[in-house]
Amino acid sequence: MNELQAYLLISSLLFCVGLAGVLTRRNAILVLVGIELMLNAANLNFIAFWSFSPNAAAVDGILFVIFSIAIAAAEAAVGLALIIAIYRHYKSVNVDDVKGLKG
Amino acid sequence: MDLTLFIIGVLTVASAIAAMSLRNLIHCVLALALSFLGVAVLFLRLGAEFVGFAQILVYIGAVAILIVFAILLTRSGGEEPKPFFNVQWWYGLAVSVAVFGCLSFAILGGGAVQPGAPMANTTSVKQIGTELMTHYVLPLEVMGVLLTAAMLGAVVIAWQKGERK
Numbered sequence: 001m002n003e004l005q006a007y008l009l010i011s012s013l014l015f016c017v018g019l020a021g022v023l024t025r026r027n028a029i030l031v032l033v034g035i036e037l038m039l040n041a042a043n044l045n046f047i048a049f050w051s052f053s054p055n056a057a058a059v060d061g062i063l064f065v066i067f068s069i070a071i072a073a074a075e076a077a078v079g080l081a082l083i084i085a086i087y088r089h090y091k092s093v094n095v096d097d098v099k100g101l102k103g
Numbered sequence: 104m105d106l107t108l109f110i111i112g113v114l115t116v117a118s119a120i121a122a123m124s125l126r127n128l129i130h131c132v133l134a135l136a137l138s139f140l141g142v143a144v145l146f147l148r149l150g151a152e153f154v155g156f157a158q159i160l161v162y163i164g165a166v167a168i169l170i171v172f173a174i175l176l177t178r179s180g181g182e183e184p185k186p187f188f189n190v191q192w193w194y195g196l197a198v199s200v201a202v203f204g205c206l207s208f209a210i211l212g213g214g215a216v217q218p219g220a221p222m223a224n225t226t227s228v229k230q231i232g233t234e235l236m237t238h239y240v241l242p243l244e245v246m247g248v249l250l251t252a253a254m255l256g257a258v259v260i261a262w263q264k265g266e267r268k
Contacts, residue, residue, distance in 0.1 A: 003108070005210050007145070010112040012206035014119050014138070016199040021123030023195025029128060029173055033135050036166060037119050040142050043158075051149040059226050059234050063242075065154050066231075069161050070246050074253035076166045080173040081257035087177040088263075 007048035015041035028083045028093045032076060039072045108148070115141030128174045136167040153228050 001009075018037030021030060043065045050061025087093050118141060121134035139162040146155035235243050 001211065006108055006112070007149070008210045009207060010115065010145070012203060012210065013112075013116045014142070015206070016203035017116065017119040017123055019202060020196055020199035023198060024192040025123065027128065029170060029177070030123065030131060033122055033131060033170065036135070036162070037122065037138065040139065040162070043154075044142055044145060047146055047149050047151045047154060051151065059231055062151055062154055062226065062231055063234060063239055065151070066157060066235075067242055067246060069154075069157055070250065073161050073166055074250050076169060077257045078253050078260070080169055081260040083173055084176050084261045093177050 004048060004052045008045065011041040011044040011048065013041075014038075014044065026094050026096055028086070028095050028098075029080070031095065032079050032083070035079075036072060036076060039068065043068050111141055111144050111148070115145065129171065132167055132170050132174065135170070136163050139163045139167065150226075153231055 015038050018034040018041065021034030021037065025031060025034070046061050046065050046068070050058075053061070083093055086098055090097055092098075115138050118134045118137040122131050122138055125131045125134065139158065143155045143158040143163075146152075146158055
């Protein structure tokens with residue numbers, strides 16, 4: 001197992017831990033924590049492939065990750081604002097309690 | 104795979120598992136910050152210094168703090184009432200184990216993962232800045248608009264109308 005495969009395994013482990021958290025935890029904030037873990041795993045993937053690529057002068061990998069970090073930060077802010085607004089209305093952040101759209 | 108990479112990888116994944124499985128939410132966020140730090144160290148190890156420090160600044164310095172504030176504002180700071188896992192939690196666990204199985208099969212067994220010369224790059228921040236200003240100026244401006252819109256949207260959504268207790 002070469003070094004690139006080691007980095008990819010670490011990033012896929014991070015991704016699957018985040019995925020497990022999103023699918024199992026009931027608190028909306030922890031779902032967001034899981035999403036941030038998945039985004040981090042994808043960024044790690046990008047940088048790993050950039051680092052081991054033969055064309056080292058291309059900074060596309062780094063720029064992709066920079067934009068990804070910025071988008072993830074903006075999405076975390078908006079998501080948490082939504083959670084705060086939902087808490088004010090439902091008095092709970094449990095995802096099972098927010099079922100206003102349930103048929 | 105050498106020892107430092109193994110130790111950093113184990114630390115990152117272990118703190119990610121702790122972030123998703125602890126009961127107290129504040130402990131979860133602290134473990135998440137540790138996981139972010141582990142990923143930043145991996146970025147530095149791969150030779151992407153700017154991204155590594157940007158990761159520390161943005162994720163640990165902003166996103167983790169933001170999550171802590173959201174926890175405090177929604178009064179979820181203590182332990183969650185039992186049961187805090189979904190009733191069918193093992194479905195989610197089985198799905199993520201299956202996803203990890205597929206990914207690791209693709210990584211280890213495929214044979215298409217042939218790395219080039221490892222870390223032969225000497226990318227400077229000046230190169231990143233030049234690229235941002237010449238070839239990537241449109242995504243940069245769009246990112247500015249997005250961040251402004253996100254900031255305004257977050258303020259509007261969380262705005263407290265009228266009465267306060």
